[in-house]
Amino acid sequence: MEHTVRSFDADLRNLSRRVAEMGSLAQAQVSGALRALERRDAALARQIITADNQIDAMQREIEESAVQMIARRQPLAIDLRQIVGALRIAGYLERVADLSKNIAKRTTVLTGEFPIGDVMPRIQLLGQKVLAQLDEVLRSLEGRDGATALEVWRKDEEIDALNNSLSRDLFAYMTENPRSVVFCTHLLFCAKNLERMGDHATNIAERVYYIVEGQEISGERPKEDLRTA
């Protein structure tokens, strides 16, 4: 009996470790996609696209382990919460990686000069904020830290605000410079993808909070503003 318990804990630690690994890989995909976009580096972008398969495989593995654990161990409610939480978080990480792949795909087709002074740096800034949110939420998961998760959840508004002002400026620029329409639209989609990653950081924060506290975060999520995006 003691052996069973010990090895269940080992399974649980193993599952957490794999989710953490998947998180690191997802972060690497985000920062790689941002670097590729910044440098207009199509070769790097193609590496990011290829590496996405690895993340998908990790998600499938995590899903399989989680399901096997549930089937074999008949875990208690509190452990079930952790296992199902890991499943969900792996799902969100897969989506983050998928959005990175999408930015990388757009990077491979961006051509021509892009003249706007500060738009590219502002996309990078948005990306850095998203990376910081991901980093913090993954640390909150590792440390089973509900307070930090709650902080991440609250800070998503900043990302939405950055995306909104960036979109507004891109629209204004496109209107003035119609020949930049295709390029700017790719950037609009890239910014939108980053904003979606921020949403997934928020989703993960909700799961971490639930795992740690056993209840949902109360209150409404900050709302997204689509008037300009």
Added chain:
Amino acid sequence: MEHTVRSFDADLRNLSRRVAEMGSLAQAQVSGALRALERRDAALARQIITADNQIDAMQREIEESAVQMIARRQPLAIDLRQIVGALRIAGYLERVADLSKNIAKRTTVLTGEFPIGDVMPRIQLLGQKVLAQLDEVLRSLEGRDGATALEVWRKDEEIDALNNSLSRDLFAYMTENPRSVVFCTHLLFCAKNLERMGDHATNIAERVYYIVEGQEISGERPKEDLRTA
């Protein structure tokens, strides 16, 4: 023992029924969002946005039942495949509904006249194709029909092609009519959302095939073309 088996089958049927219900609701959200966009009906769009909570709740319920079934019944591999498949399909349906909500959100902020002759009808056409794919893949799930699932999987290319040509024309129009940039960009995002729904119909087709055949669909997925989108 016989009683246990019978009630496991009842659980499984119940799970399938709820996934089918979730599928119908997701389809209703897609067609509601399309109708709201077509008529620029902000009130209907707001209904779609509100109804999205219901779909999220259904996904949580399906997840909970699936996990409980796995924990209590310790199912055989073949049954596990069905239960995990239901979990995954519910996840894709949630994403389809989420994309409908996104179209509805954009509909609430679309203002002014939109002059392009055939762009709006072509978005509707794209939407109808997506609805047809969803309908077919949900029927393939209900009928445990791998051949139909495979057909859905193959037809996703048509949706990608429609989205590509629509995007190209929207870009051209925006370049000629810079004042339509904001409106056209909303439409680009709406078209992209529909194309993503098509991808999820493909994801569901892969799961149905796996549930029925016990193996993955072989061959590469048709690739998406981002040169103009």
